[in-house]
Amino acid sequence: MALPDLILDPLATPGVLAAKALIRHGSASDPEGLRGAHQLLGSVLSRGCGPYGPIQLADLVEGCGAGLRCDTHEDGLLISLKCRDVDAERLLPVIGWMLRQPHLRPDQVELEKELSLQALLRQKEDAFHLAYDGWRSLAYGSGSYAHDPLGVAEELKEISPDQLRCLAAQLEDHGSVLALSGTIPTKLLKLMESHEAFQEGGAQAITLAASTPRGTSLGTEQGTLSIREQTTEQVVLMLGQPSLAHGHPDDPGLRLLQAHLGQGMSSLLFRRLREDHGVAYDVGVHHPARAGAAPFVMHAATSTDRSKLSLQLLLESWNEMCSKPLDPDDLQLAKVKVRGQLAHASQTTGQRAERRAQLRGLGLPDDHDQRCLEIMDALDPVSIQRIAAEHLSRPLLSLCGPQASLRVLESQWEARQGEARQR
Amino acid sequence: MPDAGLTCLDFWCRAGSAFEHKGEEGLAHFLEHMVFKGSRQLGAGDFDRRIEALGGSSNAATGFDDVHFHVLVPPEGACEALELLLDLVLEPALRADAYGMERDVVLEEIAQYRDQPDEQVVQHLLASSCANHPYGRPILGWEESLLASSPDTMAAFHQRRYRGTNCCLMVAGAIPKGLEQTISASRLASLATQSEDHPNGIDQTLSFQRGRDTIQVERLEAARLLMAWPAAAADQQHQVMGIDLATTLLAEGRRSRLVERLREELQIVESIDMDLTTLEQGSLVMLEACCPAEHIKEVEAEVDRVLQECASTPVQAAEMERGRQLVGNGLRFSLEAPGSVAGIAGPQALWREPQDPLRPLQDLQNWTAAGLQSDVFGQLQASKAFTLVALPEEEG
Numbered sequence: 001m002a003l004p005d006l007i008l009d010p011l012a013t014p015g016v017l018a019a020k021a022l023i024r025h026g027s028a029s030d031p032e033g034l035r036g037a038h039q040l041l042g043s044v045l046s047r048g049c050g051p052y053g054p055i056q057l058a059d060l061v062e063g064c065g066a067g068l069r070c071d072t073h074e075d076g077l078l079i080s081l082k083c084r085d086v087d088a089e090r091l092l093p094v095i096g097w098m099l100r101q102p103h104l105r106p107d108q109v110e111l112e113k114e115l116s117l118q119a120l121l122r123q124k125e126d127a128f129h130l131a132y133d134g135w136r137s138l139a140y141g142s143g144s145y146a147h148d149p150l151g152v153a154e155e156l157k158e159i160s161p162d163q164l165r166c167l168a169a170q171l172e173d174h175g176s177v178l179a180l181s182g183t184i185p186t187k188l189l190k191l192m193e194s195h196e197a198f199q200e201g202g203a204q205a206i207t208l209a210a211s212t213p214r215g216t217s218l219g220t221e222q223g224t225l226s227i228r229e230q231t232t233e234q235v236v237l238m239l240g241q242p243s244l245a246h247g248h249p250d251d252p253g254l255r256l257l258q259a260h261l262g263q264g265m266s267s268l269l270f271r272r273l274r275e276d277h278g279v280a281y282d283v284g285v286h287h288p289a290r291a292g293a294a295p296f297v298m299h300a301a302t303s304t305d306r307s308k309l310s311l312q313l314l315l316e317s318w319n320e321m322c323s324k325p326l327d328p329d330d331l332q333l334a335k336v337k338v339r340g341q342l343a344h345a346s347q348t349t350g351q352r353a354e355r356r357a358q359l360r361g362l363g364l365p366d367d368h369d370q371r372c373l374e375i376m377d378a379l380d381p382v383s384i385q386r387i388a389a390e391h392l393s394r395p396l397l398s399l400c401g402p403q404a405s406l407r408v409l410e411s412q413w414e415a416r417q418g419e420a421r422q423r
Numbered sequence: 424m425p426d427a428g429l430t431c432l433d434f435w436c437r438a439g440s441a442f443e444h445k446g447e448e449g450l451a452h453f454l455e456h457m458v459f460k461g462s463r464q465l466g467a468g469d470f471d472r473r474i475e476a477l478g479g480s481s482n483a484a485t486g487f488d489d490v491h492f493h494v495l496v497p498p499e500g501a502c503e504a505l506e507l508l509l510d511l512v513l514e515p516a517l518r519a520d521a522y523g524m525e526r527d528v529v530l531e532e533i534a535q536y537r538d539q540p541d542e543q544v545v546q547h548l549l550a551s552s553c554a555n556h557p558y559g560r561p562i563l564g565w566e567e568s569l570l571a572s573s574p575d576t577m578a579a580f581h582q583r584r585y586r587g588t589n590c591c592l593m594v595a596g597a598i599p600k601g602l603e604q605t606i607s608a609s610r611l612a613s614l615a616t617q618s619e620d621h622p623n624g625i626d627q628t629l630s631f632q633r634g635r636d637t638i639q640v641e642r643l644e645a646a647r648l649l650m651a652w653p654a655a656a657a658d659q660q661h662q663v664m665g666i667d668l669a670t671t672l673l674a675e676g677r678r679s680r681l682v683e684r685l686r687e688e689l690q691i692v693e694s695i696d697m698d699l700t701t702l703e704q705g706s707l708v709m710l711e712a713c714c715p716a717e718h719i720k721e722v723e724a725e726v727d728r729v730l731q732e733c734a735s736t737p738v739q740a741a742e743m744e745r746g747r748q749l750v751g752n753g754l755r756f757s758l759e760a761p762g763s764v765a766g767i768a769g770p771q772a773l774w775r776e777p778q779d780p781l782r783p784l785q786d787l788q789n790w791t792a793a794g795l796q797s798d799v800f801g802q803l804q805a806s807k808a809f810t811l812v813a814l815p816e817e818e819g
Contacts, residue, residue, distance in 0.1 A: 012426050016756060058677040063741075065748025067756075082756055111690060118693035121644045122713065125540050231641060232538040234531070264480055265459060265471035275460075275468065278527030281535055301535050333476055340478030343428050344495060347760040 004178040018349035024174040028144035036151015039072035047108040050097025096197030131236040134226030135398035179357040182349035235401030240297025246289040253387035325381035427596035431761035438584035441557040449564015498599040552809035587616035593769040596761025629705025670697040737792040
């Protein structure tokens with residue numbers, strides 16, 4: 001095991017350095033019966049590694065006024081370090097230790113497990129989360145994107161430190177990426193090359209019976225509607241479909257649709273639901289960058305008495321994108337928005353390092369964004385419609401709200417499904 | 424910020440919810456929405472389309488003290504964006520048809536907040552501890568007053584507050600050639616200055632009530648312990664930095680006093696945080712612990728014990744240094760993006776005078792352990808707080 005795949009992005013800053021290490025094992029790699037294992041592993045990595053116990057590590061990082069965290073996404077673990085350049089030589093090796101010599105002490109694993117279980121419980125307070133959870137189950141069935149990265153309480157409770165050791169030993173099976181943005185001290189690279197934290201033989205190759213990762217199947221057998229009753233004032237509606245991987249040749253088309261439908265106050269959903277009908281405050285489209293079939297989901301929250309109209313407006317918007325070419329002016333605006341968004345999303349060293357690590361992590365070229373812009377420039381309204389019709393023809397609906405409204409919306413959805421079948 | 428790729432134009436106005444008169448509750452925030460519905464020159468949606476066609480974005484936020492409207496654009500579009508922004512903010516059309524529709528949107532926003540149990544708990548704490556002060560009122564306002572409002576009452580509020588002496592334009596990021604001249608020639612220069620409404624900015628100080636309450640909240644899954652304290656107003660920068668340092672020592676990072684004791688050692692909370700909200704009429708310090716309901720009494724007792732310990736024993740030198748590093752870097756790290764620079768420097772320029780965004784670090788260095796113990800930790804005691812315990816609703 002050598003240095004992680006290194007990306008350098010030197011930038012003039014007032015002495016700030018952001019480091020992002022991406023490991024290509026996220027919650028989608030959680031083995032059968034161990035949903036939540038990678039999140040738990042990620043959270044324990046900073047609770048003792050290499051020469052540092054949990055307290056010494058906290059003292060080192062916090063004593064430098066730095067930030068260190070590990071987030072678990074579907075496709076990977078992301079370790080983020082932000083510090084002053086003068087502290088980089090002391091702090092950067094910590095990332096190496098976290099990857100290659102995590103302690104995974106049982107008491108620390110138990111503590112993080114308990115915190116994760118409580119966080120899972122607290123998520124239920126959020127109607128948006130419940131609606132998304134329902135949509136995710138519907139869309140991905142028993143597939144690897146079907147659960148929240150935090151896991152499933154019943155399985156999380158049973159995960160042992162030994163099982164985490166097994167996963168830790170496999171963490172860099174598919175390699176890892178380390179991106180540095182900001183003021184990069186000149187000696188830093190030499191230090192990393194020779195530092196024991198980045199040498200091989202760190203994590204012991206434990207050969208516990210590794211569980212099999214779950215498949216990546218989509219949930220086609222679960223129906224098309226998910227309902228969660230809650231005693232809320234509003235109904236949260238999520239209409240969407242598992243779509244494309246970030247590197248798919250048609251994904252630039254979906255990103256243009258995302259910008260047209262949900263980005264900014266000129267977007268279609270904003271205009272239609274907020275400005276034309278005043279039925280919702282929060283509207284948008286969720287289409288994250290994923291290695292596999294990424295969600296493409298329209299969402300809105302609306303009062304019960306307007307929920308029928310809101311669903312109708314979402315459905316109209318969905319149907320239009322599949323059945324009608326975009327107005328050329330709208331398409332041009334969407335292209336400008338995507339281009340502008342790239343500049344907006346690379347303002348800080350942390351944003352820049354993360355995007356670079358993400359692209360490399362997904363196996364995409366460093367100039368992927370530039371290539372996508374060129375592809376987008378060549379797309380016309382008809383090709384966008386073709387992409388929508390091809391990849392977004394079977395939306396799934398998730399609802400969370402009071403029982404009485406859900407019944408009405410359920411009937412509305414069934415009627416729509418009937419019409420779709422007749423077509 | 425010569426290396427920045429974008430320019431942030433941030434228009435600030437002393438027109439937060441604290442300046443609403445009786446019957447106007449919610450109008451400051453509703454006006455922020457209505458501004459985007461067009462001006463005398465711009466039709467509904469024109470502003471958004473034109474800003475986004477420049478590759479930019481726009482947004483706005485209303486607080487207790489002020490409101491700001493910000494645009495983030497590539498530098499070459501900054502002059503055009505400035506003219507659009509000023510037109511929109513200073514001459515909103517407030518058309519009657521758009522008024523009713525946008526009020527519905529605000530009512531949806533209120534409903535969305537009411538559906539979030541943690542927001543309800545925080546609002547209950549503010550309403551209880553700042554009961555006789557505008558900070559105790561939700562910024563979104565009351566449904567009744569919104570329904571009773573009209574374009575005319577909103578226009579009157581706008582005319583009263585959006586005056587030269589109450590406004591400030593903050594520009595951060597890449598500054599393109601010609602922008603300064605555009606600003607000098609803009610309608611900002613001719614903005615009416617006189618205002619009979621709070622001519623010196625603010626006319627009252629925070630009235631804070633200590634106390635204690637326990638509530639049950641529907642759909643709350645975990646218990647919350649919330650505590651609030653009154654603190655120095657934003658213009659007392661030395662005091663504010665001391666409080667920032669104290670809350671960092673108490674609740675930022677695993678080695679902070681409260682996190683280490685309650686989450687790491689006793690393992691009775693899922694999270695414990697402290698925040699300082701810097702406000703012009705008196706700031707607020709808030710503590711929030713989230714825990715299983717069965718631990719709530721122990722959590723409250725232990726928080727009390729840790730706070731008392733801080734007031735009775737000075738912080739050691741290494742711990743002080745750790746706190747200074749965390750607060751200092753927190754500020755340094757937040758100065759990377761033009762939008763966050765404008766967000767930090769804007770209120771300073773609006774309410775006082777522009778200063779180097781890193782100037783507060785000097786105040787930070789001036790704090791000693793003894794000063795912190797007597798002047799800050801002595802105030803952050805349970806006996807001086809409003810404490811709210813929020814529990815999940817009992818079944819049946």
